[in-house]
Amino acid sequence: MLKTVHAGALRLENVGQTVTLAGWVNKRRDMGGVIFIDLRDRDGKTQVVVDSGRNPTAFSIAEQIRTEYVIQVTGVVSPRPQGQQNPNLPTGDIEVLADQVEILATAKTPPFLIDREEAVDESLRLKYRYLDLRRERLQRNLIVRHKAIKFIRDFLDERGFLEIETPILFKSTPEGARDYLVPSRVHPGKFYALPQSPQQLKQLLMVAGIERYFQIARCFRDEDLRADRQPEFTQLDMEISFVERDDILDLIEALIVGMIQAVSLVPLASTQFPRLSYREATERYGTDRPDIRFGLELQEITDLVANSAFRVFAENAAANKPTKAICIPGCGDYSRKQLTDLEEFARANGAKALAWLAIHPENGEIRGPIAKFFTVDQLIALTERLQANPGDLILISSDEKAIVHNVLSSLRMEMARRLGYAQKKELAFCWVVDFPLFEEGEEEGHLAPSHHMFTAPKREHIPLLDSDPHAVLSEQYDLVCNGFEVAGGSIRIHERELQNKIMQMIGFSVETAKEQFGHMLEAFEYGAPPHGGIAPGIDRIVALMCGEPNIREVMAFPKTAQATDLMADAPSEVVQRQLDDLHIAVKS
């Protein structure tokens, strides 16, 4: 090795030792007769002192050194002179007196400062990702990611899980996200698909008798990106045989709690994860992925406004359309402009209008365009239901349930951001269970699964499949943290007949089902154990544990929102010969 110690390792007890360090020049400070070099490697920083009186050769080399040069230094560990210690560095009590300095590589001045937390234009960071990765923030994040994955492997290994790799080149299926396709050279006109997840394969591993499987699995989905979505991402893919829902929930809860306590930079809000039904989550928070770090819950007030003189509410109540409200503490002094902005925001999220009532902080008087339509008793009942206090602002939406939920959920998050509730540095997990098996509404004349077609309906709801399919609840469960879906899974269907039936309900003919999923259906004829699984999103969880706002910050080489790689310039054109090999003609 070109070094004997790492740059973060040396302490007072190493004084007197001769050591060799190698790494990057974080900073050079030239005092004339003595040059200080902060030598950085992955492990930390050490101050190297090059004294013209101690070694003139080393000194003349040190004079040529610039930021980000790669150097090797041999010297003696010394205590720093009294008063010269640097309490900001773990190695701040010592320094290395250089006897030998060698430049291993020179470096151009980097396009941005490595040693500064300063925000840099994202495209520049992505183009020079290898330099961005030198910076403390990303190094720290990659370390957290590594530790998280190691924790997962150890945890699951101790519990009898086998880590098994599944193919990256697999079969395209019509359901779900758009596939990334790989053309076959050997079979003209045919394509592999990169897996959106190893869903089918892990179920087949259960049929194979593996019983407890996991994989740190790369998944690919050709859909538009978001802060929490990249075209390729990593899931902890798991599947277990002979389990029931709560076995999986308990296992994952223990895994997540242990992992966060071991590696997270952001603390856990609670070691108990509340379990909400889908219905409860949507009624209370307006969404199936609630941020439960704060309240601001939706309150049903349809009954209180049904008989009011405000016609919109009364008519909606008669038409079975709900009226719901959220109470925002301390915003009762919002100006007309602020309220107009909020209404604008509500409209952008699907509202036709936004009603509001503001309670005066001192005299408790209720102001707002709709206030005059309510009797005093009605207003009292309303404020009691909402536990509203003087100085609060009440926001009200009345419409189709889905719209009301969407509007108030968006407002809830917006107000939480404004009030700082959504910036709280803690991780608040909850489970959402008892999802409907099918999504509301029908597309192209058939039902659509709300999770995927292998999710089992609740056993007691199977009779409803024919009579009232939308009333059927499933064995699906999601793990949610701070408003992000961080894991999703289900108990699967393991009976061929039921699987057949579900496939046909979601629009597969017998022939298509056989063509697309024949291997699954056939496998289920050879003794499939009851099984279920889950797939936590590693990128999202690590981003949350690092307090990062997007998953790019926890991936070594992420893509832009346009799904490009600015460093390597991918995707790129290929030569005609390659296209010919693949029997591909590109449309102009």
Next chain:
RNA sequence: GGGGGCGUGGUGUAGCGGUUAACACGUCGGCCUGUCAAGCCGAAGAUCGCGGGUUCGAUCCCCGUCGCUCCCGCCA
């Protein structure tokens, strides 16, 4: 596919219908033997993303376009 934000020396920002385009950091040179966000002196460095339009005059206003980003749709 749609909507919002951003784009000014290498970096981060300021600015404004007419400026010598400002500041900080960085870079380069000089001085300095105890600095660690070193200090002091000096210097270089900007077709104001690109194209078009309005105007006597555009970095600034308008349109288009490109790039980055956030959101909606989409993501079984």
